Amino acid sequence: MSEKMSDTLELAKELISRKSVTPNDEGCQDVLEKILGDVGFHCRTLREGMYPTFNLLALCSKDEKANFVGDPNILNGKPGPYDATGIVAPGPFTIFLGHTDVVPAGDVNAWSNDPFTPVVKDGFLYGRGAADMKSSDAAMTIALRNFVTKHPDFKGTVGLLMTSNEEGDAVGGIPFVAEWFKKERLYPTFCIVGEPSCSKKFGDTVKIGRRGSMTAHITINGKQGHVAYPEQIDNAAHNGARLIAALLEKHLDDGNEDFPPTSFNVTNFNAGVGAENVAPGSCQIMCNWRFNPLQTPLKLQKMVEKTMEKLRIYATVRYVINGLPFISERDGQLVKAITESVKEKTGVTPDMNTLGGTSDGRFIAPLGTQVVEFGPLNGTIHQVNECTEVENLDTLTEIYEKTLEKLHL
Numbered sequence: 001m002s003e004k005m006s007d008t009l010e011l012a013k014e015l016i017s018r019k020s021v022t023p024n025d026e027g028c029q030d031v032l033e034k035i036l037g038d039v040g041f042h043c044r045t046l047r048e049g050m051y052p053t054f055n056l057l058a059l060c061s062k063d064e065k066a067n068f069v070g071d072p073n074i075l076n077g078k079p080g081p082y083d084a085t086g087i088v089a090p091g092p093f094t095i096f097l098g099h100t101d102v103v104p105a106g107d108v109n110a111w112s113n114d115p116f117t118p119v120v121k122d123g124f125l126y127g128r129g130a131a132d133m134k135s136s137d138a139a140m141t142i143a144l145r146n147f148v149t150k151h152p153d154f155k156g157t158v159g160l161l162m163t164s165n166e167e168g169d170a171v172g173g174i175p176f177v178a179e180w181f182k183k184e185r186l187y188p189t190f191c192i193v194g195e196p197s198c199s200k201k202f203g204d205t206v207k208i209g210r211r212g213s214m215t216a217h218i219t220i221n222g223k224q225g226h227v228a229y230p231e232q233i234d235n236a237a238h239n240g241a242r243l244i245a246a247l248l249e250k251h252l253d254d255g256n257e258d259f260p261p262t263s264f265n266v267t268n269f270n271a272g273v274g275a276e277n278v279a280p281g282s283c284q285i286m287c288n289w290r291f292n293p294l295q296t297p298l299k300l301q302k303m304v305e306k307t308m309e310k311l312r313i314y315a316t317v318r319y320v321i322n323g324l325p326f327i328s329e330r331d332g333q334l335v336k337a338i339t340e341s342v343k344e345k346t347g348v349t350p351d352m353n354t355l356g357g358t359s360d361g362r363f364i365a366p367l368g369t370q371v372v373e374f375g376p377l378n379g380t381i382h383q384v385n386e387c388t389e390v391e392n393l394d395t396l397t398e399i400y401e402k403t404l405e406k407l408h409l
Contacts, residue, residue: 007142008135008138008139008142008393008394008396008397009120009125009138009390009393011031011035011137011138011141011142012118012125012130012134012135012137012138012139012393013118013120013125013127014031015028015031015100015129015134015137015138016116016118016125016127016128016129016130016134017116017117017118017127018031018116019116020100020101020102020129020164021101021102021103021104021105022101022102022103022164022165022166022167022168023051023052023053023101023164023165023168023169023171023172023173024052024101024164025054025100025101025164028100028134028137028162028164029045029054029056029100029162029164032056032058032100032137032141032160032162033056033058035141035142035145036058036060036141036144036145036160037058039060039145039148039149040060040148041058041059041060041144041148041159041160042058042059042060043056043057043058044056044057044058045057046176046177046180047172048171048172048176049172051165051171051172052164052165052172053163053164053165053171053172053173053176054100054163054164055161055162055163055164055172055173055174055176055177056160056161056162057159057160057161057177058144058159058160058161059157059158059159060144060148060157060158060159061156061157061158062148062152062153062154063090063091063156063157090156091155091156091157091408092155092156092157092189092190092407092408093156093157093158093159093186093187093188093189093190094156094157094158094159094188094189094190094191094192094404094407094408095158095159095160095161095188095190095191095192095364096140096143096144096159096160096161096191096192096193096194096400097161097162097174097191097192097193097194097360097361097364098133098136098137098140098160098161098162098163098193098194098195099133099137099162099163099164099165099166099167099173099360100134100137100162100163100164101163101164101165101166101167101168102128102129102132102134102167103128103132103167103382105128106384107384110384111384111385112126112385113126113127115127115128115386116128118130120390123389123390123391124387124388124389124390125387125388125389125390125393126385126386126387127386127387128386129386130380130386130387130388131196131376131377131378131379131380131381131386131387131388132195132196132378132381132382132386133194133195133196133375133376135375135376135388135393135396136194136195136196136375136376136396137162137194138393138397139194139393139396139397139400140160140192140194140400141160142397143397143398143400143401143404144158144159144160144400144404146397146401147401147404147405147408151405151408151409154404154408154409155408155409156189156407156408158404158408159188161174161177163177163360166359166360170360170363173360174360174363174364175363177363178363178364178366178367181367182367187367187368187369188364188367188369189369189370190333190334190369190370190371190407191361191364191365191369191370191371191372192334192338192371192372192373192374192400192403193207193359193360193361193371193372193373193374193375194373194374194375194400195207195359195361195373195375196375196376196377196378196381196388197356197373197374197375197378198374198375198376198377198378199377199378199379200377201348201377202346202348202376202377202389202392202395203342203343203345203346203347203348203350203395204348204350204351205350205351205352205353205374206335206338206339206342206350206351206352206372206373206374207352207353207354207355207356207359207372207373207374208258208327208328208330208335208352208353208354208372209258209259209325209326209327209328209354209365209371210323210325210326210354210356210357210358210359210361210362210373211259211260211262211290211291211292211325211354211358212289212290212291212292212295212297212321212322212323212324212325212362213288213289213290213291213321213322213323213357213358214288214289214291214297214300214301214319214320214321214322215267215286215287215288215319215320215322216285216286216287216288216289216304216317216318216319216320217284217285217286217317217318217319217320218240218243218284218285218286218287218315218316218317219282219283219284219285219315219316219317220236220239220240220243220282220283220284220285220313220314220315221236221281221282221314221315221316222234222235222236222239222279222280222281222282222283223281224273224278224279224280224281224282225278225279225281226277226278226279227277227278227279228277230279233279233281234281235279235280236271236280236281236282236283237271237272237279237280237283239283239311239313240269240271240283240285242311242313243285243307243308243311243313243315244266244269244285244287246307246310246311247264247287247304247307248264250264250303250307252264252291252294252295252300252303253292253294253295255292255294256292256293256294258292258327258353258354259292259293259294259325259327259354260292260354260355261292262289262290262291262292262294262295262300263289263290264287264288264289265287265288266285266286266287267286267287267288268284268285268286269283269284269285269286270283270284270285271283271284291325292325292354293325293327297319297321297324301317301319304317305317322358323358323362323363324362324366325354326361326362326365326366326371327354328365328370328371328372329370330352332370333370333407334370334371334372334407335352335370335372336406337403337406337407338372338374338399338403339352340406341399341400341402341403341406342374342399344402345395345398345399345402346395346399350374356378359373361373374399375396376388376389376392376396377389377392
């Protein structure tokens with residue numbers, strides 16, 4: 001194994017050893033900042049008020065005219081050469097986006113090893129975050145370090161953006177950073193998200209977009225009463241079931257060449273007082289739509305309201321828009337650069353799709369940024385004995401570095 005690749009593995013192990021359960025960082029970003037700061041990156045920690053979320057922004061440009069902005073009212077950490085106004089160097093502006101937080105380990109006794117003690121066994125690296133996504137964090141960091149060291153005259157600006165609150169509610173995380181970017185007129189050209197994108201074989205998938213996500217919290221009020229006297233009650237659970245059945249029957253769209261059809265799923269249903277002879281007077285439903293660009297949150301909300309009106313169901317509804325759909329052009333510069341790099345380094349032609357859940361890329365795309373996602377296999381994420389194949393760390397770092405070369409040389 002080459003020295004460069006052993007650096008990636010060792011960094012991944014160091015990050016896994018830090019118990020950064022969301023929204024905690026446990027010093028992971030300090031480790032990344034030290035590596036990049038030593039090769040000329042200007043690093044800042046961005047925080048929103050007193051939220052426990054930490055965000056690391058590390059930028060590097062070889063253009064003497066480049067000015068990196070910063071607002072001392074919201075930035076913590078060591079000062080760097082930031083001006084009150086200004087922008088990155090002329091040319092492309094690429095950021096790698098990742099997160100240092102992980103989901104809880106769950107029952108530690110179900111693990112073969114301690115989840116926060118990284119172990120390499122039979123060619124796999126085990127530990128919480130090995131796949132989602134500390135191996136990618138390590139690969140992105142080492143790729144950036146190697147790129148600016150090998151190519152001192154690269155064009156534009158490259159950088160790393162890390163948050164410690166992706167697995168949680170994202171409060172104080174990338175949504176906050178995206179707003180700060182707009183305030184400071186920082187508009188990345190390209191964004192590579194290191195989320196685990198591959199499904200069956202390393203290199204088989206590059207995400208070029210994501211569906212939108214909207215959650216509805218529905219409360220249906222009826223009239224509680226004894227089940228033996230149905231004429232005296234208005235069973236809220238029955239009304240909830242009727243509403244769910246009607247929503248499930250809705251054919252919203254057929255999708256398009258880039259997106260699958262819009263989907264609907266009930267994620268929680270709660271009703272009753274726990275007694276077998278009492279009909280519930282209220283019912284709470286939580287449901288979610290994963291929608292493509294053929295839909296909008298407003299269009300979906302109107303559909304729900306019309307459905308309830310038709311069924312004569314009276315309810316209060318609170319909607320949470322978790323993200324809007326986005327897509328990067330298949331023949332765009334970023335998509336071509338990453339897919340070509342994947343094929344060159346793995347021999348695999350990746351499928352370009354928008355399947356799966358959401359990522360923090362949905363907060364960067366509205367800035368006008370081309371966004372893709374590429375990372376390790378996702379078969380063990382959030383599971384007991386989470387792992388990733390060690391030899392893929394080598395290749396992943398090379399893919400990220402090669403993509404930078406295609407964009408910035």
